[in-house]
Amino acid sequence: MPVTVRIPTVLARAAGGQTTHEASGATVGDVVDAIAARHPGLGARLRDAEGQPYPYVVFYLDDEDIRFQRGFGTPVADGAELVVVPAIAGG
């Protein structure tokens, strides 16, 4: 079962107008790579030049911030939900 990836509306234009995507991978980084291969414009807003999480988005795997786990190396289970939200929010 693939992973469901939800991106904010502000990124949908770079992803064929869709905010919900499906992809497979063993880690969050693999899933992001799979999405980026399909939508290169979106990929540039998910990863920086070093392949690390783009600094103005935050990734939540099943509601948990991946920065408190293993970042892009965090393992992903089948059926998981990966939510991407803009980092500039709140306060």
Added chain:
Amino acid sequence: MAQSALAPVAAPDAASDGPRPISLVCRLCGAPAEPQPVATCEHCLGPLEPAYDPARRLPSRAELERRPRSIWRYAEWLPIAGEPIVSLDTGFTPLVDAPALAKALGVRRAWVKNDAVSHPTLSFKDRVVAVALNAAKGFGLDTVGCASTGNLANSVAAQAARAGLAAWIFIPEDLELAKVVGTAVYGPHLVRVKGTYDDVNRLCAQVADRFGWGLVNLNLRGYYGEGSKTVAYEIAEQLGWRTPDAVIAPMAGGSLLTKIDKGFRDFAKAGLADGAHPRIYGAQAAGCAPIVKLAREGGERIEPVIPNTIARSLAIGNPADGRFAATAIRSSGGAAAAVTDEELVAGIRLLAETTGIFAETAGGVTVAAALKLARGGELRATDELVLCITGNGLKTIDAVQPALAAAPVIPPKLGAVAALVNA
């Protein structure tokens, strides 16, 4: 804006030129954006900020002094064109001379910018909400909301009720009782979320994307944050159109401090405030101090933390403006300090006992951090310091109650009083 400075502020008539949110620009990449209830740049996901017309006419000191005493006297630096129609009477809180506190801190002079008496809900959040709700009105939105650690919830609920807007307000489930009651009383849709503020914030980022509401600190954030600049404008005006040597403010998301820095720069650029740009100092609780860490160690990225402090209004482990706040501190020549929960309670008591002002936990953090920075030599004996007290102590009495001596209970007899007096 033709009223006298002391006249009551009446609701505007229906025929007035209503609020029109101005255009936006990305702080990172500079891309322009139309006025819209969206806070992030579609190109780089950087924060959108209002794009003020650099050629706009700015008022003189004399003109400003004739205007009503509210945040709206600084309308040329706020992101609402036309006339604001709601929350017209927020702002212009006292700047209180505090000689006994100055002596305790070891600085030449201390002032307290007292937003503990802000109208209508006793915190600086009234300023930002006043701006955001006029933006919401300008966009024709009928529902507003927020993710909040408490003070913002109070302010959105109260000001939305007054403005006739529906409100959806999301808070961590274990917030202080006073802040829950002080929100629920206004009749919003109040939702308690299992988790920390950062969990609430993430949820609300998705809510803002889904429902088309005006969440003041999410999709209206570009407009909302600008209200905090009025703290700096008021300080400069209340000091007689000049800057202090130093300003210290608490940091949660980091926006307030960033906007205070911007506010002083606005007035310097307009020739309205004499003196050098103040050194900006930031305060956090040790149990949630990611911005202090970044300000001290440098770097580009905030390392998020899981908060563990009684200063709930500052308990944001993933501060959106942390990087910008750290930059403002360092570039101004200021510094940052974190204090323990015990120190912040002592800070609340020091402020109360020297100024007669009862601050919430964030105010205790600010005072305790000022003390720490003064003792460490970061603040100087020659400094004139302004302490930004951003919320009222009646909202967080549980934090300070255990530290206070129990009052004696006596029978209604004069002899019992005499016994106490002579004890």
